[in-house]
Amino acid sequence: MKLSTRKEFLLTSATFLAATLLGTSLDLKKKKLLLSFSTLGCPDWDFQRITDFAVQHDYSGIEIRGILREMDLTKCKEFNTAENRSATMNMMKEKGLRFVDLGSSANLHVADATERKKNLDEARRFIDLAQQINCPYVRVFPNSLPKDRDRNETMDLIAKGLLELGDYAKGSNVSVLMETHGDLTKTEDLEKIMQSAHHEHTGLVWDVTNMWTITKEPPVEVYKKLKKYIRHAHIKDAKLVDGKVQYVLMGQGEVPIFEAIEALSKGGYNGYYSFEWEKLWHPEITEPEIALADYPKAMKKHFN
Secondary structure: OOOOOHHHHHHHHHHHHHHHHHHHHHHHHHOOOOEEEEHHHOOOOOHHHHHHHHHHOOOOEEEEOOEOOEOOHHHOOOOOOHHHHHHHHHHHHHOOOEEEEEEEEEEOOOOOHHHHHHHHHHHHHHHHHHHHOOOOEEEEEOOOOOOOOOHHHHHHHHHHHHHHHHHHOOOOOOEEEEEOEOOEOOHHHHHHHHHHOOOOOEEEEEEHHHHHHHHOOOHHHHHHHHHHHEEEEEEOEEEEEOOEEEEEOOOOOOOOHHHHHHHHHHOOOOOOEEEOOOOOOOOOOOOHHHHHHHHHHHHHHHHO
16 A cells, blocks of 8 residues: 655654564563573482472573482483483473483593593493483583693693593584683683584583683673583672672672673574582582572563
8 A cells, every 4th residue: 555645654653663673672581491400419419309499490400410319410310221211201291391411521622541531431431321302502611721731731631631532423413512611711612612612512601700700801791701601601690709709699899790690682593591509519509499599580670
């Protein structure tokens, strides 16, 4: 239909634009927030309790970092036989949950040949398990870099290990992700390693707090540089007390955690926001019944 005046044309265009923007806004609100938590936060819960709690508190994913303090997941009864894996997968499906990451203890900075093989073998076992239970990611990490070895040599070693594991994961639906952890928390170092370890089956777990409490780099700037490598995110808040990290509930700390979350959200990140409450390593922090229940509330409050 032909519009008779310029005024009618502009009015119609403005109305259409407003409707489009409203529709986009509504679509974003309809999109389910992908929340998961790491079992590091509930080291004394059995798998039934873990999954029941996830459902009750609106989580859709679970990151497995040990069950009942057994850190080698291939030894856990939920995963140690084909029959048990099948039963576990059925339980997850019935509850509308999925595995989002398997946290291995594989260190990539180790140079000793025997120890290095041990660590890489663990990562390979986790890759196999992840493929069997339809989990997209396996986490590996660097920790304290050896003081008696050139830092660049160690970083090269880490990159080679990551590439080796990426090659092992070829043909699967699994990617190996290095966490921003330990002595590797500077964006410049992480970028260098990931450029060397570029592979369709490698990437990063961005642990915002691990980085910020050491480097104080603004999360928005970190995300710009590491965005193309980030596949998974660890979310937690903390404050520094006498120079030491003290974990606190979301929004009660000093970490610009919501700035990082905004950067992820606006930058097109479509993965899980996984709450990593380090109860196993820090037994003095708030109990999981409180902390793991608080996280979805804090996140929904922020996004709404």
